[in-house]
Amino acid sequence: MMTTPLLSLQGLTKEYPGVVANSDVTFDIGEGEVHALLGENGAGKxxxxxxxxxxxxxxxxxxxxxxxAYEPHAPAQARASGVAMVFQHFSLFDAMDVAENVALGMDNPPPIRELAAKITEVSNNYGLPLDPDRMVGDLSAGERQRVEIIRCLLQDPQLLIMDEPTSVLTPQEVDILFRTLRQLRAEGKSILYISHKLEEIRALCENATVLRLGKVVGKADPRQESARSLAEMMVGQVLHQPSREAAAPGKTLLEVTNLSLPPQSAFGTSLKEINITVRAGEILGIGGVAGNGQDELLGALSGEMRSAREAVRMAGEPVGHIGPTARRALGLLCAPEERLGHAAAPDMSLSENALLTGAYRERLVKRGFVNWGKTRKFAERVIETFDVRTPGAHVAARALSGGNLQKFVIGREIMQRPSVLVVNQPTWGVDASAAAAIRQALLDLAAAGAAVVVISQDLDEILEVADSFAALNAGRLSAPRPVQGLTMDQIGLLLGGAEGDSDAAA
Amino acid sequence: MLRLEKRPNPSQFWNYATPVVAVLLTMVAGGILFWVLGKNPFEAIKLIFWDPLFSEQFAAYSRPQLLIKAGPLILIAVGLAIGFRAGIWNIGAEGQYIIGALCAAQMALWFYPAELWIVFPLMILAGAFGGWLWAMIPAVLKTRFNTNEILVSLLLVYVAEKILAAAATGFMRNPEGSGFPGSRNIFNYSAASNQELIANSGLHWGVVAAFIAVIFAYVLLHRHLLGFHVQLAGQAPRAAKFAGVAPARLVLLCLGISGLMAGLAGMFEVAGPARLITIDFNSGYGFTAIIVAFLGRLHPIGIVLAGLLLALTYIGGELAQFMLNLPSAAIQVFQGMLLFFLLALDVLSNYRLRLMRPAPVTAPAPKPSTESV
Incomplete structure (x- = not known):
């Protein structure tokens, strides 16, 4: 017997000038089905x-x-039909409380007190506890996501679309989210789940549609496939696993001693007595939920925020008091998390963005005058070496997909042969094959004798590349532990701020 | 229904086309304005844009005026554009222009009547210094106390106007002027005089300085790392900080450059076309230059063209004033409309207009909610 699917897509095609984003995409989502949508960045998801x-x-x-027939002209119309969406990047206002934020996203919000009661009720029903009176600025990333999810659930959707929902969550928070999603499925609701974390998809979804270059290239039952086979279907080739050669750690390159900084904004985090030692050939992974001081730590290392002279040392030399340009000259390079607006200027070309950090190390500037020819060539080398998919170096940064821009930003720093590289969220929103390439590049860099600090919320990533692990919690950094032998539970406790027994006794 | 859709890349075409379309729309709206005032709109527009250059009756007088008016506009606008690109809004060029002129005039009066070649170069230095100094007030207040440079620089215009009035009626008044307000005639003091370099061309040293400034700004903005940092700071302040740009230094630099150029413009004006310091010495060049900077897309070459066009509206406006009895404010409204249309149309270089058919309701009606939460 054939049942009518909840949502049936027939030959969907979307063309932009010069690009076919989707071509003849056809698949069904059944009632009560958790359907995975897989694909590389730029695949058209x-x-x-x-x-x-x-x-x-x-x-x-x-x-x-x-x-x-279903032809939504606006999100309001889609919502009226029963479609809700949780976006990868949250659209919440820090200075408002949870109930106010939820009300802002609704088409016809009820009075705020009724809404608050409803939020409490729904959040308890789905095991996502949330206090409607709290300020969003004070919430963790996981709790912010709950706000978005509850905003959707209040509309009683039939189809919930989730775009990379676990990328900001701790393992414990992922478990809670999955319980909620399974409960929704049990109630007969459908979920379209977009993720590049293949293990999650195998644990959660019963059907998967794989997109590549805008076309459906495969359908699978993820439970029957291995993560590797799914990834290969997505990439269309045999996947390269990051590999590493153990190198004997060399001399200490980066040393941070008792670094403390006040918060830089109303919702910023202060850094409290941070200590870091990274040696040549070593990769230190710093985990932690967003908003625990990651941005601030990167700023203190890049030189955007100055500290005491002796608080940061590069190969023994004090650099805490000097700015980004001078630190770069010494070989301390950084790649911030925010690609657009921080690591790169959105409206400037890739050439100009290559000049942004490469001006002196790549000798793109002579007596203050820019050599644009050389700058373009440097940008083109980054584009080629790191497989950045773009028509050329003249394209504005904002025209690139997130993953491609990320490859460019990381590549730009790595191509400058840093002796210390600090990256924040190097593969955030990047697809599996690009993420593997970035991680491999980080490993190669360490193998070549650089000290690398990887700040990431993706624990799998840290476990894959790092030699040691430290957790950042409320601006404090735990003592580093060797990654080998570390369990997910131990990591979860570290992220929550619990130190080991010896520390507690001290 | 019209909808705006963000372009993946800023449109090059609209970047160049918006100033032209803005000028055309201003002509249409201005024509309507003149028509409402009871004038023949076609005659008024022709009088403003065509007659100063091509009518047999007026062109002989008007043509040299074009460079005389465009010189200071271009010189000031180029300086402003550098700051505007960095997101540093010096609105007080008019005040820096006045102070530059006062400093230069004072320098000339100190030497009067000595005929030394050094007087004119010293006046240039004094004019540049005066403008720079006046711009340093908002710059230092911004970097020290985080005040808003728009407000501070604008309000300092009115302070400068008071000082100008005090100078013209008091400490700078011509001792041989039978008590009339106004300084000695600097233009007639040959060591200090900013003479026309080619007779009846309107070309004086200020125009030369304007063109040097254009070349300087072009090289700075397009070939020099400092110019790159200026633009970076304007477009993405966080990325600029990451690149190693010190915001405070940039504020001092940009306000300093624009103040210096405005001061220079004032110096060339007082020693040349204006001839002396009077109570109403300033004629709005500092404000009109803001329009020139934007109309020229903050690009040095564009500013040359925009400066010539706005100079034309000044000359044409005067012509329309005495030929058609248009109120003098009408031409200011006209210039203001130009900026308004330009900024409104600017949306088009980053967004495209999409014609959407009104959405028919084809989606299924919202289903009644299930009570199974």
Whole structure:
């Protein structure tokens, strides 16, 4: 017996000038099904869900909702039909409380007190405890995501779209989220789940559609596949596993001693007595939930924030008091988390963005005058070496997909042969093959004798590349532990701020 | 229904086309304005944009005026554009222009009547220094106390106007002027005089300085790392900090450059076309230069073209004033409209207009909510 699927996509095609984002995409999502959407960056996942959510209109093809024509012109219309979406990047206001934020996202919000009661009720029903009166600025990333999810659940959706929901969560928070999603499925709701974490998809989804270059290239039952086979289906080739050669650690390159900094903004975090030692050939992984001082730590290392002279040392030399340009000259390079606006200027070309950090180390500037020819060549070398998919170095940074820009930003620093590299969230929102390439580049850099600090919320990533692990919690950094032999539970405790027994006794 | 859609890349075409379209729209709206005032709109527009250059009756007088008016506009606008690109908004060029002129005039009056070649170069230095100094007030207040440079620089214009009035009626008044307000005639003091370099061309040293400034700004913005940092700071302040740009230094630099150029413009004006310090010495060049900077896309070459165009509206406006009895404010409204249309149209270089058919309701009606939470 054939049942009518909840949402049926038939030959959906979306073209942008010069790019086909989606071409003839066809698949069904059944009632009560958790359906995975897999694909590399630029494979067309975002465009596809935007069409379902009414943000973008297809050029060709049809959608059917329970057998009836479905052509949403706006998200409000999609929501009215029963589609809700949790975005990868939250759209919340820090200075408002939870209930106010939820009300802002609703089409017809009830009075705030009724809403607060409803939030409490729904959040308890789904095992996502959330206090409607708390300020969003004080919430962890996991709790912020709950706000978004509850905003969706209050609309009683039939189809919930989730875009990379676990990338900001601790392992414990992921478990809670999965329990909620399973409960939703048990209630007969459908979920379209976008993620590049293949193990999650295998644990949660019963159907997967794989996109590559805008086309459906495979459908699978993730439970029957291995993570590797899924990844290869997605990339279309045999996947390269990051590998490392053990190198004997060399001399200490980066040394941070009792670094303390006040918060830089109302919702910033202060750094409290941070101690770090990284030696040549070593990779230190710093885990922690977003908002625990990651940005501040990177700023203190890059030189955007000055500290006491002796608090930061590069190969023995005090650098705490000098700025980014002078630190770069010494070989201390950084790649911030925020690609657009911090690591790169959105409206400037890739050439100009290459000049942004490469001006002196790559000798792109002579007596203050920019050698644009040389700058373009440097940008092109980054583009080629790191497989950045773009028509050329003249393209504005904002025109690149997140993963491609990330490859460019990381590549730009690595190509400058740093002796210390600090990266924050190096593979955030980057697809599996690009993430593997970035991690491999970090490993190669360490193998070549650089000291590397990887700040990341992706614990799998830290476990994959790092030699030692330290957790950042409320601006404090735990003592580093060797990664070998560390269990997920231990990590979870470290992230929560619990130190080992010896520390507690001290 | 019209909708705005963000472009993946800023449109090069609209970047160049918006100033032209803005000028055309201003002509249309200005024409309507003149028509409401009871004038023949076509005649008024022709009088403003065509007659100063091509009518047999007026061109002989008007043509040299073009460079005389465009010189200071371009010189000031180029300096402002450097700051505007960095997101540093010096609105007080008019005040820096006045103080530059006062300093230069004072320098000339100290030497009067000695005929030394050094007088003119010293006046240039004094004019540049005066403008720079006046711009340093908002710059230092901003870097020390985080005040808003827009407000401070604008309000300092009115302070400068008071000082100008005091100078013209008091400490700088011509002792041989039978008590009339106004300084000695600096133009007639040949060591200090900013003469026309080619007769009847309007070309004086200020125009030369404007063109040197254009070349300087072009090289700075497009070939020098400092210019890159200026633009970076304007577009992405956090990325600029990451690149190693010190924001405070940039504020001092940008306000300093724009103040210096405005001061220079004032110096060339008082020693040349204006001839002396009077109560109403300033004629709004410092404010009109803001329009020139934006109309020229903050690009040095564009500013040359925009400066010539705005100079034309000054000359044409005067012409329309005595030929058609248009109120003098009408031409200021006209210039203001130009800036308004320009900024409004600027949206088009970053967004595209999409014609959308009104959405028919084809989605299924919202289903009644299930009570199974």
């Amino acid at each position: 975002s465009t596809l869900v935007k069409m379902i959510y009414g943000l973008v209109r297809p050029n060709a093809g049809t959608m059917r909702w329970r057998g009836e």
